Structure formats: C-alpha cells, structure tokens
Amino acid sequence: MPNKNTFDIKCINKLIHKYLRPGMLSIDPFANKNRIAKITNDLDPEMKAEYCMDALDFLKQLKPESIDFVLYDPPYSPRQVSECYKKMGRTVNMETTQASFWGNLKKEIARVTRAGGIVISFGWNTNGIGKTNGFEILEILTVSHGGQHNDTLCTVERKITGLFD
C-alpha cells in the first residue's frame, strides 16, 4: 500500500542505501520526518527537520557543486502542493502550482550537485533532474501499490561532468 513516508517503503529504502555511501554529504530538501540524509529540510515545522525553509530557498543557500547525494521527494502534483501549502496557511497561486515550481527546484539541484554526485527523484514520472541539466539515468525502480493507486517511480541519476565547465 502507498505510504506517505516514501522512504519507509522497504524496496525504496534499499534503493537509497545502494547508492548512499558513508562520508557522502547528502541533503533532503523535502525530508518530512525522515533523517536518512545528513542535512534535512521541510517547510512544515512539525517535521522538526534541521532546516524549516521553502525547499528552493534552502537549495539557493548551498554552494555550487558542494553536495554528493540528493533525495528529491517533493509533492508530486499541483494538488499535493496546494494541500501542503493550505495546511501551512501559505498562499497557493500560479507560481506554486505550475511546472516551473519543479523546474526551478531541478535547476538548483543541478547547481549544488558535484560532478559524479547522485540524485534520486521520486514521483509519478521518470523525468528526474534530466539530461538538459547535465544528468544521466543509472536506474529506475517502479513501485506498484496495487488497486487504483499510482505507482511510485524512483529515478537514480548521476551528474556528468562539464555542466559548469
């Protein structure tokens, strides 16, 4: 069955630990209650992550090419963004629900990830951070939840050199 805590799903947790190595500087900008990454952030103060910022602002404060490993598990749809923002009394507008919401996050993730670094993206598509942002796909895991539920797609990518050369 789907679990709102994505990383509690056994095969997803196993996938993360296949790529996450000790000593890697790892970040999770949408951490919820998860503490797998070294640096965690979540907009919701109840999650008590290390940082409580909008994910885009959190990423913008990081130095270029400084991060080895990124877990990217944002709200998957405009509806999920709206639900989350309304819960926190935040404004829901065009900016927060259009495709650029995810596009801007991806650009920042590409900026902060070092060459050779790993990003695992979760959602309902396998676009990941993308070739145009300098990434190649290493592996895709499809997690089926049965019934009428959407699958969770997990896309593992590596940043290839040259983007900021």
Ligand SMILES: C[S@@+](CC[C@H](N)C(=O)[O-])C[C@H]1O[C@@H](n2cnc3c(N)ncnc32)[C@H](O)[C@@H]1O
């Ligand atoms: C899909 S859940 C992440 C689940 C987490 N990976 C886990 O396994 O428990 C998305 C999380 O992003 C947070 N969130 C939503 N919009 C955000 C934003 N703009 N900036 C930071 N966090 C945000 C929500 O509070 C929620 O905890």
